[in-house]
Amino acid sequence: MNWRGIKILFLLGCLKVSLMDTTHAFPESDLVISIITNGSYSLLIKGETWLMNSPTFFNIDGRTFSTRDKTLILEEMTVTSGEDMLGKWQSTTFHYSGGRHVKVRIDAVIKTYYEPDLPFVIFSQKYLNGANGTKALDRAQVVGGFPGFNIESKKGTLGYLSFGGFMIGDTNKHIGSWNNNSFYIRDGLEGGPLVLFNQNADTLIISPFSQFMTSSVWHDGLYGGSVYWGIMGDVESVPPNFQYDTIVYYANGISKAFEGWGEVLRKWYNRDDAYVKSDLTINYLGYWTDNGAFYYYNTEKGVNYEQTILDVKAYTDQMGIPYRYFQYDSWFYYKGLAQGIKTWEARPDVFPDGFPFVSNKTLLPAAAHNRYWARDTTYAKQNGGMYNFLLEELKGLPLDEVFWRDLFTNATKWGLILYEQDWLNVEFRGVPSLLNNVHMGRQWLMLMGAGAKATNIRIQYCMANPRHALQALEIPVVTQARVSDDYGPGADQWRIGISSMFAHAIGLAPYKDTFWTTEYQSGNPYGINRHEPYAALNAAVSTLSTGPVGPSDKIGATDVTMLMRCCNKDGLILKPSRPLMAIDQQLIKAAFPSFSGVDGEVWTTFSEISGLKFGILLAADIKNTVPVVILPRDTGIFRVNVSVVTCSFF
Ligand SMILES: *[C@@H]1O[C@H](CO)[C@@H](O)[C@H](O)[C@H]1NC(C)=O
Ligand SMILES: *[C@@H]1O[C@H](CO)[C@@H](O)[C@H](O)[C@H]1NC(C)=O
Ligand SMILES: *[C@@H]1O[C@H](CO)[C@@H](O)[C@H](O)[C@H]1NC(C)=O
Ligand SMILES: *[C@@H]1O[C@H](CO)[C@@H](O)[C@H](O)[C@H]1NC(C)=O
Ligand SMILES: *[C@@H]1O[C@H](CO)[C@@H](O)[C@H](O)[C@H]1NC(C)=O
Numbered sequence: 331m332n333w334r335g336i337k338i339l340f341l342l343g344c345l346k347v348s349l350m351d352t353t354h355a356f357p358e359s360d361l362v363i364s365i366i367t368n369g370s371y372s373l374l375i376k377g378e379t380w381l382m383n384s385p386t387f388f389n390i391d392g393r394t395f396s397t398r399d400k401t402l403i404l405e406e407m408t409v410t411s412g413e414d415m416l417g418k419w420q421s422t423t424f425h426y427s428g429g430r431h432v433k434v435r436i437d438a439v440i441k442t443y444y445e446p447d448l449p450f451v452i453f454s455q456k457y458l459n460g461a462n463g464t465k466a467l468d469r470a471q472v473v474g475g476f477p478g479f480n481i482e483s484k485k486g487t488l489g490y491l492s493f494g495g496f497m498i499g500d501t502n503k504h505i506g507s508w509n510n511n512s513f514y515i516r517d518g519l520e521g522g523p524l525v526l527f528n529q530n531a532d533t534l535i536i537s538p539f540s541q542f543m544t545s546s547v548w549h550d551g552l553y554g555g556s557v558y559w560g561i562m563g564d565v566e567s568v569p570p571n572f573q574y575d576t577i578v579y580y581a582n583g584i585s586k587a588f589e590g591w592g593e594v595l596r597k598w599y600n601r602d603d604a605y606v607k608s609d610l611t612i613n614y615l616g617y618w619t620d621n622g623a624f625y626y627y628n629t630e631k632g633v634n635y636e637q638t639i640l641d642v643k644a645y646t647d648q649m650g651i652p653y654r655y656f657q658y659d660s661w662f663y664y665k666g667l668a669q670g671i672k673t674w675e676a677r678p679d680v681f682p683d684g685f686p687f688v689s690n691k692t693l694l695p696a697a698a699h700n701r702y703w704a705r706d707t708t709y710a711k712q713n714g715g716m717y718n719f720l721l722e723e724l725k726g727l728p729l730d731e732v733f734w735r736d737l738f739t740n741a742t743k744w745g746l747i748l749y750e751q752d753w754l755n756v757e758f759r760g761v762p763s764l765l766n767n768v769h770m771g772r773q774w775l776m777l778m779g780a781g782a783k784a785t786n787i788r789i790q791y792c793m794a795n796p797r798h799a800l801q802a803l804e805i806p807v808v809t810q811a812r813v814s815d816d817y818g819p820g821a822d823q824w825r826i827g828i829s830s831m832f833a834h835a836i837g838l839a840p841y842k843d844t845f846w847t848t849e850y851q852s853g854n855p856y857g858i859n860r861h862e863p864y865a866a867l868n869a870a871v872s873t874l875s876t877g878p879v880g881p882s883d884k885i886g887a888t889d890v891t892m893l894m895r896c897c898n899k900d901g902l903i904l905k906p907s908r909p910l911m912a913i914d915q916q917l918i919k920a921a922f923p924s925f926s927g928v929d930g931e932v933w934t935t936f937s938e939i940s941g942l943k944f945g946i947l948l949a950a951d952i953k954n955t956v957p958v959v960i961l962p963r964d965t966g967i968f969r970v971n972v973s974v975v976t977c978s979f980f
């Protein structure tokens with residue numbers, strides 16, 4: 331049957347209550363999806379249209395087929411229902427083709443759950459017989475767009491938060507007004523979840539629901555225009571039966587939306603939090619030597635790294651600082667082409683007696699850094715090694731789980747417990763097969779995770795784009811992720827209240843990175859003028875983050891009294907029940923400058939003990955010139971005006 335002929339009969343418009351299966355109202359929430367049988371759709375919140383679809387399109391055989399110019403043909407529309415782990419669902423499927431001479435068939439599906447009534451919509455693209463010649467004009471685009479929405483807000487009533495860049499999308503995130511002037515919508519390889527909200531905190535979160543490494547968001551247009559979700563732009567062909575899904579999640583409350591959205595994702599991917607709970611580096615204090623640390627590519631005067639590490643250990647023992655592990659950064663291993671990793675072992679100039687000797691002396695387990703694989707890595711068969719590697723341009727990519735298992739097993743000889751995979755974004759962009767193939771990205775991270783699981787190693791992601799962080803939903807041994815740019819004395823990278831919302835939602839402990847506990851530490855590698863005016867703030871943010879707490883002071887320079895507020899005498903971090911996170915008001919104020927509310931960093935968390943919630947509020951860098959009142963119900967912790975105990979760290 332050709333549905334195009336009778337589309338008018340099935341036109342539903344924006345009916346709030348459905349007579350047909352194609353409009354779904356959510357009795358529990360205020361979200362309505364309206365679907366028209368000609369392929370159009372829109373999302374309404376509390377009766378107001380927030381999002382209207384942009385034309386659906388797919389690249390096939392080097393051409394773009396779009397509903398805009400009717401080259402993408404709607405062959406049929408069908409309605410189906412079923413049940414899965416989330417509940418009973420119903421779906422509307424638009425069956426598209428490129429016409430008689432193109433054999434490609436792609437289904438665009440809109441799915442909702444009605445029992446229980448769940449406040450989200452899943453949009454799916456299904457390439458039934460695959461497609462060739464899909465590559466987009468630019469890698470920042472997508473090879474097919476569904477869903478796609480127009481960026482317009484008639485009354486300028488919506489704001490947005492767009493994650494982008496690395497450190498799970500913190501470094502380039504933007505908060506702005508959603509209208510035809512919207513410019514900073516982060517997209518392409520570095521793009522991430524998009525959050526829309528109004529001043530009443532009604533919120534939609536839009537993100538990939540599957541194929542995290544392979545999907546992108548694309549802002550089509552410089553100002554305003556459309557925003558699309560689909561497969562990333564460099565993909566040249568899509569295999570048969572490939573499916574990509576996007577979720578649009580609604581809640582009244584921005585933090586509530588993050589919580590609910592993350593819960594659905596974690597449930598769908600059965601993410602087990604046991605690895606986070608049992609991660610020693612998340613539970614106990616550790617000593618760090620990464621960028622920002624006093625001993626980052628810097629040793630004590632006249633001695634090597636081995637002696638420096640042993641001296642740090644002696645000093646901290648003497649002061650009674652209960653470090654439970656040491657982190658070793660990129661200064662310890664062999665580098666190859668383009669400063670990539672050649673051999674992940676300690677160089678003799680660094681540790682003349684070997685890494686096992688050093689661990690044996692410190693008697694502490696190790697967290698160790700690694701970066702992108704160099705093309706001349708000694709592990710690759712092509713270079714005389716034992717393992718299958720893909721070598722492209724200047725980089726390498728391990729192809730087997732056994733490689734990771736051997737790497738981690740070998741490293742347990744020097745006490746490895748946490749593998750820090752840094753430069754994830756650079757490895758990703760540097761290997762063309764990770765960009766033009768729909769399976770390689772996921773395979774890379776899944777193999778690393780499987781190797782870590784088999785050897786009881788935990789993983790920290792660093793310089794992760796949002797896609798890497800989302801992929802960790804399927805890799806529970808990835809327990810933590812860096813959520814702001816590198817520390818440096820005086821660096822403004824403690825502002826993790828927003829990125830922690832994202833990390834926590836998907837089950838990752840947010841890591842602020844290292845810090846100094848005292849202001850001046852002479853002889854540091856960053857320059858004579860560098861100092862840390864906010865040591866206590868850094869310590870408080872780290873402690874309340876629920877991620878690692880990892881100072882990096884010069885020998886003799888630790889403020890032990892201040893630092894030890896983080897932990898008990900065994901080094902156990904006294905962390906709250908969930909990370910410190912920005913309150914809704916902070917985001918609303920950032921998007922709507924005229925909103926009367928707090929202008930600055932206001933984050934809350936709580937400790938739940940025997941059913942009692944003890945609230946904690948951190949406010950910093952407040953720009954308001956008149957006092958602002960934050961009521962308990964504004965904190966995102968208490969629904970009503972109850973009496974609370976507010977604890978201060980300082
Ligand atoms: C579907 O119908 C609506 C309402 O008439 C119209 O605005 C929209 O452009 C149509 N969409 C397509 C893809 O033809
Ligand atoms: C894509 O190309 C492959 C290899 O040439 C071919 O076997 C397959 O049928 C093509 N698929 C489609 C959907 O055109
Ligand atoms: C953007 O919207 C404003 C008001 O809603 C309108 O006056 C203006 O013409 C629009 N600009 C574009 C480029 O569509
Ligand atoms: C570790 O220390 C023990 C006891 O001192 C010693 O027997 C062993 O050889 C050391 N191992 C290494 C690798 O240094
Ligand atoms: C592990 O150690 C063995 C023995 O030294 C070595 O042959 C192998 O290359 C190492 N593999 C990795 C991945 O480190």
Ligand SMILES: *[C@@H]1O[C@H](CO)[C@@H](O)[C@H](O)[C@H]1NC(C)=O
Pocket residue numbers: 961963969970971
């Ligand atoms: C909470 O207290 C504020 C200020 O006193 C008041 O305006 C508000 O109505 C109260 N809310 C509730 C739910 O009691």
